[in-house]
Amino acid sequence: MAQISVVQWTSGNKPEQNLEQLRRLLRLLPPQRPQLVVLPEAFASFGAGESSQLERAEVYGDGPIQQAVAELARQHDVWIVAGTIPVKAGKRYSAASMLFNNQGEAVARYNKIHLFDATVEDGTGSYQESKYTQPGDELVLVDTPFGRIGMAVCYDLRFPEMFRALRAKGAEVIVLPSAFTKVTGKAHWQPLLQARAIENQCYMVAPNQGGEHPDGRETWGHSMVIDPWGKICTQISSDIGVGSVPIDPTIIQDVRRRMPVEAHNQFKVSFNHAS
Numbered sequence: 001m002a003q004i005s006v007v008q009w010t011s012g013n014k015p016e017q018n019l020e021q022l023r024r025l026l027r028l029l030p031p032q033r034p035q036l037v038v039l040p041e042a043f044a045s046f047g048a049g050e051s052s053q054l055e056r057a058e059v060y061g062d063g064p065i066q067q068a069v070a071e072l073a074r075q076h077d078v079w080i081v082a083g084t085i086p087v088k089a090g091k092r093y094s095a096a097s098m099l100f101n102n103q104g105e106a107v108a109r110y111n112k113i114h115l116f117d118a119t120v121e122d123g124t125g126s127y128q129e130s131k132y133t134q135p136g137d138e139l140v141l142v143d144t145p146f147g148r149i150g151m152a153v154c155y156d157l158r159f160p161e162m163f164r165a166l167r168a169k170g171a172e173v174i175v176l177p178s179a180f181t182k183v184t185g186k187a188h189w190q191p192l193l194q195a196r197a198i199e200n201q202c203y204m205v206a207p208n209q210g211g212e213h214p215d216g217r218e219t220w221g222h223s224m225v226i227d228p229w230g231k232i233c234t235q236i237s238s239d240i241g242v243g244s245v246p247i248d249p250t251i252i253q254d255v256r257r258r259m260p261v262e263a264h265n266q267f268k269v270s271f272n273h274a275s
């Protein structure tokens with residue numbers, strides 16, 4: 001059966017160091033194939049809202065971060081959601097979650113739509129992600145050996161209409177690379193993930209940054225995979241680790257057949273940017 005893994009660590013702002021940590025952690029992957037490995041938001045370069053991210057931003061399809069992930073996907077024979085990579089977008093960058101197949105080819109790119117401009121009571125003051133980030137305006141779904149994957153990132157989790165829209169377009173597995181703060185994560189991470197999984201009857205695959213970062217920020221960790229019934233299938237309880245579960249397509253079909261909420265729904269949503 002296909003396998004899904006989430007990987008978690010405490011990223012700093014140096015890509016080489018983060019990629020080294022990633023290489024170490026990927027050695028812990030279980031042997032099952034096909035396997036989808038999902039990495040946290042800003043795994044290679046942590047520090048949204050900092051001008052230094054602009055220097056690290058890569059041209060789409062090129063650059064050391066994308067090359068390293070492509071190589072790891074080939075080497076380990078796994079699909080990887082590299083969420084997120086700073087990708088040049090004019091004078092700004094997109095927080096791009098990229099899907100690489102097991103040949104190392106980039107097969108999808110989702111640019112984070114909802115940007116985290118918020119004040120959190122954590123000593124950081126306020127987060128201003130939109131300062132240097134160009135928001136995305138497109139929903140991204142892709143057919144894979146793991147089912148139809150819908151792509152979202154971190155703060156998107158708070159906008160249920162987006163997940164409804166992904167489900168309406170056939171999403172079965174939703175990936176959500178994240179860097180939820182310690183304070184907001186403690187309060188909201190698990191219930192929001194379970195709600196999105198239950199109401200849309202999808203797997204939610206949600207790796208999170210965890211621990212105290214070199215810049216002093218703290219993130220919540222608790223990376224998890226939740227099934228379409230809302231059950232937590234795996235959870236990472238320390239700052240660094242790997243969590244793996246088999247993904248069972250019959251659970252998706254069974255949950256949807258027994259309780260066809262999509263057909264029962266009397267409220268349809270629309271997307272501001274729909275073409």
Ligand SMILES: O=C(O)CNC(=O)[C@H](CS)NC(=O)CCC(=O)C(=O)O
Pocket residue numbers: 041042045046047048049115116127128129154155158179180181184185
């Ligand atoms: O800094 C980086 O490079 C990584 N990116 C982030 O940390 C992003 C943007 S500041 N964080 C979030 O979206 C947190 C959302 C959140 O915590 C919530 O919705 O409660």
